[in-house]
Amino acid sequence: MPVHTHPPSPPPSALLLLLLLLTALLHLGLCFYVPDSGPLLWLGDQVRERHLYTESQRRGLFLEMSPDGQVTGSAAQTPHSVLELRSVRPGDTVIRARLSSLYLCVDRTGHLTGQRQYTESDCTFREVILEDGYTRFLSMHHGLPVSLAPKPGKQGLRFSRFLPLRCSLSEERVLATQQTPEALDLDSGDPLGMGLGSLLSPAFSLDT
Numbered sequence: 563m564p565v566h567t568h569p570p571s572p573p574p575s576a577l578l579l580l581l582l583l584l585t586a587l588l589h590l591g592l593c594f595y596v597p598d599s600g601p602l603l604w605l606g607d608q609v610r611e612r613h614l615y616t617e618s619q620r621r622g623l624f625l626e627m628s629p630d631g632q633v634t635g636s637a638a639q640t641p642h643s644v645l646e647l648r649s650v651r652p653g654d655t656v657i658r659a660r661l662s663s664l665y666l667c668v669d670r671t672g673h674l675t676g677q678r679q680y681t682e683s684d685c686t687f688r689e690v691i692l693e694d695g696y697t698r699f700l701s702m703h704h705g706l707p708v709s710l711a712p713k714p715g716k717q718g719l720r721f722s723r724f725l726p727l728r729c730s731l732s733e734e735r736v737l738a739t740q741q742t743p744e745a746l747d748l749d750s751g752d753p754l755g756m757g758l759g760s761l762l763s764p765a766f767s768l769d770t
Contacts, residue, residue: 609766610647611660612726613639616710623710623721627659627666633674635710635721639731646766647726655689655699656680656764672706680764696723 614625616635623635626643636643644660657666664676667684677685683703690698699708709722 608649610726611729612645612647613643613729614645614657614708614724615727616721616724618720625666625708625710625724627662627664627676629662629664631664631676633666633676633710639727639729641731644729644731648764648766649689650686650764653689654702655687656685657687657699658766666708668701668704668706668708670704670706672704672709674708674710692723694723696725698722699724 616623616625621637623637624639624643625633625645626636626640627633627645628642641661642659645666646658646660648656648658650656658664659666659676662676664678665680665685666674666687667677667681668674668687669684684701686702687699687708688702690700692698700706701708707719707722708724709720711720711722
């Protein structure tokens, strides 16, 4: 009649060694965790939702972009002045309107427009923080500042210093102003207005 034997139990020293090994591996895994509160991590994919406020001695304005691409100034925060600022490189920023998804762009004359397709030369700005806490956004390609002045230019710095302010509007009010989708041009080769350029545009995500 066969005799069933149980495998010998590991000695206490082996169990202790195994426990220490598991503890060391767990500790090693936790060492790779990087908290998202580091001061330099905002230079990555984080999107800042802001209103850009500028002022003169007589009036203050918030930069806003309408769905038709016009860039104007509003005396108060509006759903069309809610902007998403994303740093694509240290010091270089892309600005996009939240409601219309239009990119803020500037041409060689300093004229501001909202464009559906992103182009790096016209729609990327050097973000310069001034000593007084204001910020200037300079066109990388044209060297001109973002300005709400009627005649912007290298010499005209009026309405070109901005304070990025947090949104004070309710989420319900912003969502209530969502634009009505435009009619599709079915005869166009690009009925959705996507464009190849949009494939290379910076990805915006508030979840990062």
